[in-house]
Amino acid sequence: MSPATLTECWRAAEEMSMNLREKTVSKLKERGVEKLSFIVKRGLKPGPVIVHVATEANASMIVVGSRGLGTLRRTLIGSVSDYIIHHSDMAVVVVPAKPDILTRQKTQ
Structure with a gap:
């Protein structure tokens, strides 16, 4: 390039x-x-970068999205949200790829 x-x-x-x-x-x-x-932030591996930045910022929570990969695919290529969940010392909220529950709550 x-x-x-x-x-x-x-x-x-x-x-x-x-x-x-x-x-x-x-x-x-x-x-x-x-x-x-x-x-x-820029980095080659987003999971470690996110955990590091949140720790340095003394964050109380990390909110991260999920692309909705299947179990096999996630196992083979890894998952940023899985990494964060297992390596962070703070609360982690994973927002699903299609948060249709939010849409349903607005209409009720």
């Missing part, structure tokens, strides 16, 4: 991160969450 292509990939990733941050912070504040941190 050329340096120009790599630079463009990093720029696009940073832009996506900032857009996600804006949407996430906005939605959480609408729902009354006042104290939160949204940290973007």
Whole structure:
């Protein structure tokens, strides 16, 4: 990969991160969450990076999404959420890939 292509990939990733941050912070504040941190870090293995950052930030909880991989696939390629659950000393909330329960709660 050329340096120009790599630079463009990093720029696009940073832009996506900032857009996600804006949407996430906005939605959480609408729902009354006042104290939160949204940290973007780079690393080859996301599980260890997330646990390290949360520990360094003295976080009380880690909230992570799940892509909904099947058991066999998750066993073969690993799971970031599984890593975090087993290596973190704090509460971990894993949000399912399709949180239809949230949609159902809004309509009731």
